[in-house]
Amino acid sequence: MDSPSSAAIETSGLVKVFGGTRAVDGVDLRVPAGMVYGLLGPNGAGKTTTIRMLATLLRPDSGTARVFGHDVVREPDAVRSRVSLTGQFASVDENLTGAENLVLLARLLGHSWGRSRSRAAELLEAFGLTEAANRQTRTFSGGMRRRLDIAASIVVTPDLVFLDEPTTGLDPRSRNQVWEIVRALVAAGTTVLLTTQYLDEADQLADRIAVVDHGKVIAEGTSGELKSSVGSGAVHVRLADAARRPDAEQVLAKTLDAAVHLESDPVALSARVSDPERVAHALVELSRTGIAVTDFSLSQPSLDEVFLALTGRPAENTDTAATEEAA
Amino acid sequence: MTTAPVPTPRPPADETLRSALAVRARPRRPNALSASLTHGWRTLTKFRNSPAQLIDIVLMPVVFLLMFTYLFGGAFAGSTREYLQFFLPGILVMTVVLMTVYTGTALNTDITKGIFDRFRTLPFWQPATIVGNLLGDVVRYTIALTITTGLGLLLGFRPAAGVTGVLLTMLLLILFGFSVGWIFAALGVVVRSPESVSGTSMIVMFPLIFTSNVFVQTATMPGWMQAVVSVNPVSHATTAARGLMHGTATAGQLGLVLATCAALIAVFAPLTMYLYRNKNQR
Numbered sequence: 001m002d003s004p005s006s007a008a009i010e011t012s013g014l015v016k017v018f019g020g021t022r023a024v025d026g027v028d029l030r031v032p033a034g035m036v037y038g039l040l041g042p043n044g045a046g047k048t049t050t051i052r053m054l055a056t057l058l059r060p061d062s063g064t065a066r067v068f069g070h071d072v073v074r075e076p077d078a079v080r081s082r083v084s085l086t087g088q089f090a091s092v093d094e095n096l097t098g099a100e101n102l103v104l105l106a107r108l109l110g111h112s113w114g115r116s117r118s119r120a121a122e123l124l125e126a127f128g129l130t131e132a133a134n135r136q137t138r139t140f141s142g143g144m145r146r147r148l149d150i151a152a153s154i155v156v157t158p159d160l161v162f163l164d165e166p167t168t169g170l171d172p173r174s175r176n177q178v179w180e181i182v183r184a185l186v187a188a189g190t191t192v193l194l195t196t197q198y199l200d201e202a203d204q205l206a207d208r209i210a211v212v213d214h215g216k217v218i219a220e221g222t223s224g225e226l227k228s229s230v231g232s233g234a235v236h237v238r239l240a241d242a243a244r245r246p247d248a249e250q251v252l253a254k255t256l257d258a259a260v261h262l263e264s265d266p267v268a269l270s271a272r273v274s275d276p277e278r279v280a281h282a283l284v285e286l287s288r289t290g291i292a293v294t295d296f297s298l299s300q301p302s303l304d305e306v307f308l309a310l311t312g313r314p315a316e317n318t319d320t321a322a323t324e325e326a327a
Numbered sequence: 328m329t330t331a332p333v334p335t336p337r338p339p340a341d342e343t344l345r346s347a348l349a350v351r352a353r354p355r356r357p358n359a360l361s362a363s364l365t366h367g368w369r370t371l372t373k374f375r376n377s378p379a380q381l382i383d384i385v386l387m388p389v390v391f392l393l394m395f396t397y398l399f400g401g402a403f404a405g406s407t408r409e410y411l412q413f414f415l416p417g418i419l420v421m422t423v424v425l426m427t428v429y430t431g432t433a434l435n436t437d438i439t440k441g442i443f444d445r446f447r448t449l450p451f452w453q454p455a456t457i458v459g460n461l462l463g464d465v466v467r468y469t470i471a472l473t474i475t476t477g478l479g480l481l482l483g484f485r486p487a488a489g490v491t492g493v494l495l496t497m498l499l500l501i502l503f504g505f506s507v508g509w510i511f512a513a514l515g516v517v518v519r520s521p522e523s524v525s526g527t528s529m530i531v532m533f534p535l536i537f538t539s540n541v542f543v544q545t546a547t548m549p550g551w552m553q554a555v556v557s558v559n560p561v562s563h564a565t566t567a568a569r570g571l572m573h574g575t576a577t578a579g580q581l582g583l584v585l586a587t588c589a590a591l592i593a594v595f596a597p598l599t600m601y602l603y604r605n606k607n608q609r
Contacts, residue, residue, distance in 0.1 A: 052444075055444075055448050056447070056448065057444055057447055057448065077450050080448050080449065080450040081353065081356075081450045083448065084448060085444060085445070085448045087441045087444050087445070088441075089440070089441040091440070091441030091442045091443075091444055091445040092441075092442065092445075093369070093373070093437075093442055094440070095373040095376055095377060096369065096372060096373060096376065097376070100369075100372055100376075104365065104368075104369050105445070105449070107357065107361075107362075107365040107368075108357065108362060108365055108446070108449050108451045108455075109353070109354060109356075109357075109449060109451075110353075110354035110355050110356050110357045110361075110451075111354050115354075119350070122343070122346075122347050122350075123347055125343050125347075126343040126344040126346075126347035126348075127344070136376055152445065154347075154348065156350070156351070156352075156353050156354070157348050157349070157350055157351045180341075180344075181344065184341070184344050184345060184348055185348060187345070187348075188345065188348035188349060189351075190348070
């Protein structure tokens, strides 16, 4: 059995009901300290409600949740002194400047005025916001606002950061900046619990992932484990000469012992792989048969496919529940 | 305000980011006073960042002061100069009472935008958010009262009790505003949007201000209306303000206002705190 201190978050049978909807319906999580843990699911799956309970903002209807061993209902102040939350909607004051927002939070955490100002300047610099320090945040772009929001969460670097859909609505460049920040946070020893509806984000960032749907955890593991539980990947081949495709199809079918799919591109074909060891053999066979290959790759299944396999439907937003979660 | 082109932000510099994250020492949590003053600073900083708010605040009292004095003053009191001596303390009460609504809208804006969640995950004394808002508003009351009184003096208002009278009146009205502000703080926690705070308040405010002795002498009204006016706390504040300005205030008049303030705070401060703590906890 693990010592309790090694888990940043432990929940058991966590439930939250809004009206008649079981927004969170018996969630059991165990998040080890020091990693990025992803809650992956469509809108309305119960991700936000779960982290609001963990951040002491919502009282669970039943079940228990502990953050670094502290019960979120009985010891909210102990939890609050270890965590910080970056909500889905930027929680900064629009009528204050970037610097003033950070000074405000530094003061509320107990820093002196002088230390608050120097900490604000330090964070603005670290997050590439120095030029915007003296502008009111309502003039900020989405990406700048998001970065300020995360900076606000680490005025005192917490042991656990909740990031609720940190990159929703951001352009790719801003998204990459947020990813860099998340990686730096973990490198500095902070545990990160992030929610996302982007499969590639969970894949890129999270050490472990819980797939959430209709308030329940339907799968849990590393992204590799989730993928292999669905089946191994596929091999993708591109030929130099489209005329050789029937020959290549034959070779692949025989060596991989699998149905070969002919892509709409006349030089491309692919096949599901059950045993990765056969892939090398297939490449050798192609070359021995004299079929020129321009591209040969083995891919793991995407998390999209994982979601489809787990839920029987693609990772689409369940709009009925989306309003519940926003409420 | 400014819509200057946004300078392209540099990506976070690795080294500065790492050193910024290395700060893990947690300061001692601030005490209640320090947290409240910080919130007061925030209210004032927002005010300083959007000075146009000042126009919103003093526009109505200034318009009313000019309009009532020069349109109705002669009819109400025989001369505009005479009326101004009577009316100015009343318009000061109106100025402060109308401003108390801002406490509610500001609080509600915090709740509807995400910053409320941020505050609630910080381990400081939670009522500081509301107390600080009200403290910041006290400074705004002072500014608005000073401007309105200044205009009154320019137009020919001459308080018999002199500078002392003016200062005591301001002190009393600031306390009155602070107390009434708690009603709107409670309302601000409960309603769904900042617009509903101002919407609801106008329904209450105008009848409350007009059925008082702010504009005319109670003696000119029919008996049933005198009864309404005489129980209106706005009338009590106005009577006390007139008394202080002109040196005729009685202990009874002042006591009535102070008791009203105490009662408002005693009821609405705990209620607001209770509502705030339980907001969204369902």
